[in-house]
Amino acid sequence: MTEQTLQVEILRYRPETDQDPAFQTYTVPYRDDWVILDALNHIKDNIDRTLSYRWSCHMAVCGSCGMMINGEPKLSCHAFLRDYYPNKVRIEPLANFPIERDLVAVTDDFMEKLESVKPYVIPKQERAVDDGPHLQTPAQLNAFKQYTMCINCLLCYAACPQYGLTPNFVGPAALALAHRYNLDTRDAGREQRQEIAASNEGVWDCTFVGECSQVCPKSVDPAAAIQQTKIASTIDWYKALLNPWGKR
Amino acid sequence: MAKSNKPIVWSLFAGGGMLSAFVTPVLIFITGLAVPLGLMSLDSLSYDRMLVLAQNPIAKIVLFAVIFLPLWHAAHRLLTTLHDLGLPKGRIAMTLCYGAAALGSIAAAVVLLRI
Amino acid sequence: MSRKPYLRKMPKSWWLAQRRYTSYMAREMSCVFIGAYSVLIVLGLYRLSQGRAEYGAFLEALQSPPSLVFHAAALVFALIHTVSWFSLAPKAMPLQIGEKKLSGGPVVLAHYAVWVVVSAGVLLVARI
Numbered sequence: 001m002t003e004q005t006l007q008v009e010i011l012r013y014r015p016e017t018d019q020d021p022a023f024q025t026y027t028v029p030y031r032d033d034w035v036i037l038d039a040l041n042h043i044k045d046n047i048d049r050t051l052s053y054r055w056s057c058h059m060a061v062c063g064s065c066g067m068m069i070n071g072e073p074k075l076s077c078h079a080f081l082r083d084y085y086p087n088k089v090r091i092e093p094l095a096n097f098p099i100e101r102d103l104v105a106v107t108d109d110f111m112e113k114l115e116s117v118k119p120y121v122i123p124k125q126e127r128a129v130d131d132g133p134h135l136q137t138p139a140q141l142n143a144f145k146q147y148t149m150c151i152n153c154l155l156c157y158a159a160c161p162q163y164g165l166t167p168n169f170v171g172p173a174a175l176a177l178a179h180r181y182n183l184d185t186r187d188a189g190r191e192q193r194q195e196i197a198a199s200n201e202g203v204w205d206c207t208f209v210g211e212c213s214q215v216c217p218k219s220v221d222p223a224a225a226i227q228q229t230k231i232a233s234t235i236d237w238y239k240a241l242l243n244p245w246g247k248r
Numbered sequence: 249m250a251k252s253n254k255p256i257v258w259s260l261f262a263g264g265g266m267l268s269a270f271v272t273p274v275l276i277f278i279t280g281l282a283v284p285l286g287l288m289s290l291d292s293l294s295y296d297r298m299l300v301l302a303q304n305p306i307a308k309i310v311l312f313a314v315i316f317l318p319l320w321h322a323a324h325r326l327l328t329t330l331h332d333l334g335l336p337k338g339r340i341a342m343t344l345c346y347g348a349a350a351l352g353s354i355a356a357a358v359v360l361l362r363i
Numbered sequence: 364m365s366r367k368p369y370l371r372k373m374p375k376s377w378w379l380a381q382r383r384y385t386s387y388m389a390r391e392m393s394c395v396f397i398g399a400y401s402v403l404i405v406l407g408l409y410r411l412s413q414g415r416a417e418y419g420a421f422l423e424a425l426q427s428p429p430s431l432v433f434h435a436a437a438l439v440f441a442l443i444h445t446v447s448w449f450s451l452a453p454k455a456m457p458l459q460i461g462e463k464k465l466s467g468g469p470v471v472l473a474h475y476a477v478w479v480v481v482s483a484g485v486l487l488v489a490r491i
Contacts, residue, residue: 015367071380098368106368139462146464161384164373165331204254207328208451209387224454230258231455237255268397269448269474272441274482276400278489279407280434284426292489295418298411311408315401322398329391334375349398356405363412 004030006085008039010051011092013099021099023090030085036076037065040091040103053103060217063151066158067103068092073158073215094158096167110154113170116196117178122189140185147180147225149218156212156222162205169205170196172212172222179225182232198233206230257324257346264321271314302363315356323349393444396437449474 005027013021026047028039037055044051055065058077065076070090081089097105127134156172157163163171178197182190196202206226213223282288291297301307327345331337374380378388410421424430452474453467 013369015369021369021371095371096373098370100366100368137462139459142462142464143459161332161373161377164377166337198252200252200254202252204252204258207332207391209384210451211383211387213454214383221454223451224457227451227455228457231262233252234255234259234262237253238259265444265448268441269445270478270481271485272397272400273438273445274485275404276434276438276441278486279404280400280425280430280437283422284431284434288490290422293422295411295415298418302408302411311404315404318397319401322394322401325391325394326398329388329394332378332388332391352402352405356401356408359405359408359412363408 006030006081007088009088009090012102015101030081032082034081036069036079052101063153066094066153066155068095073155075217078217094154096158096164113174117174117193118189119177121187124188134186136185144180144183147176147220150220151218155215159211159215161209162207166205168201170202175203176220176222176225179229197229203229260320261324264317268318308360312356312360316353319352320349390443390447393440396440400437
């Protein structure tokens with residue numbers, strides 16, 4: 001019996017020699033328990049050592065192996081060959097990001113945006129260790145828990161046409177994380193985050209395409225976070241209008 | 249707080265979207281299809297009836313809301329859609345979209361006040 | 364080693380590349396019909412203010428084939444708007460009772476219930 005195989009088409013870009021990226025086709029063995037990442041590792045180990053891509057955990061936790069698989073942003077450790085076999089699979093680096101090399105995307109832009117929304121608890125007053133734990137009820141935790149699941153895999157940015165059209169847009173994951181800390185009862189940093197989240201480049205560039213939530217492997221639902229931020233920011237705006245002497 | 253005036257247009261967009269989600273289909277059905285096709289009596293939209301309606305102060309306010317909010321909803325969505333289709337998000341597109349909505353709103357107010 | 368990141372251009376036809384993007388575009392296009400219909404109501408009221416004959420001509424124009432085609436298309440897009448608006452409503456209004464986050468289903472259903480009542484009310488008033 002001949003071995004079953006699958007053709008994989010990979011967008012290659014070697015900055016030192018290539019002017020433009022181009023597809024290169026590899027033939028890999030087909031196993032029904034293999035994911036795309038297994039196929040890439042097979043190529044790297046047995047066919048072409050020059051292929052570059054990011055990965056670490058192989059279990060949808062680290063968030064580093066996101067790529068476009070047949071045009072859809074997916075974690076390559078989370079996409080089974082059996083869902084594509086026997087058709088050819090096309091693999092490209094995450095859309096909307098510059099290509100560093102082969103399947104490696106340049107993600108600096110996101111890192112800066114993530115930092116800009118201060119994704120950490122900013123307490124009202126500094127707490128000393130002696131103050132003991134900062135208690136929170138399960139209900140308070142559940143109000144924001146889904147947004148804590150983000151693994152910064154950037155599938156949502158690759159799925160977001162508004163980020164592609166307006167690179168200044170802060171984007172889904174960063175805005176969802178801003179919302180996550182705003183909802184945290186231990187946090188008092190909303191005003192600082194609103195400087196970014198409610199600015200022109202913040203939630204207002206979102207047109208609720210909803211793809212960010214569709215492709216999220218962790219069910220974070222950034223579209224919902226952004227929508228809720230729009231509503232809250234609108235209420236802020238009208239409050240400030242009605243009460244211009246109120247506290248800002 | 250961050251300074252952005254987007255909440256003005258966004259609240260009109262959201263309010264208009266909500267209102268037209270509820271009322272636009274049935275209104276289009278009555279005025280554009282059911283009455284013209286004879287599924288409903290022409291009396292529904294008769295001159296005398298509509299005049300009485302449009303002269304009622306409360307109905308004037310309702311009619312204005314049904315025109316004004318969906319119009320701004322449409323203008324804002326048109327602006328973002330033109331951007332989606334590749335037009336730059338400039339002052340010109342913004343002036344055209346919001347300007348048209350403002351003109352339509354003024355026209356609606358003037359006509360309603362004059363009836 | 365110097366870097367040379369490669370920037371890909373987003374094609375103008377991006378919304379045709381995937382079915383979900385295309386249905387998003389259909390939803391967005393509903394604004395053309397909703398806006399045009401608002402203008403049409405203003406026009407109708409203007410004709411009403413002019414007098415019986417002018418308003419009669421407006422009603423007659425509504426019976427013309429182009430008007431019927433426009434309204435049929437407008438109804439389809441208005442329904443796309445309504446359905447998509449309702450389906451996204453739960454994202455804007457998350458509900459939580461105690462520790463439990465509620466699913467969006469009831470919020471969507473409530474919107475449909477109000478829609479049915481409002482539509483039936485408008486139809487009833489129009490018929491009287």
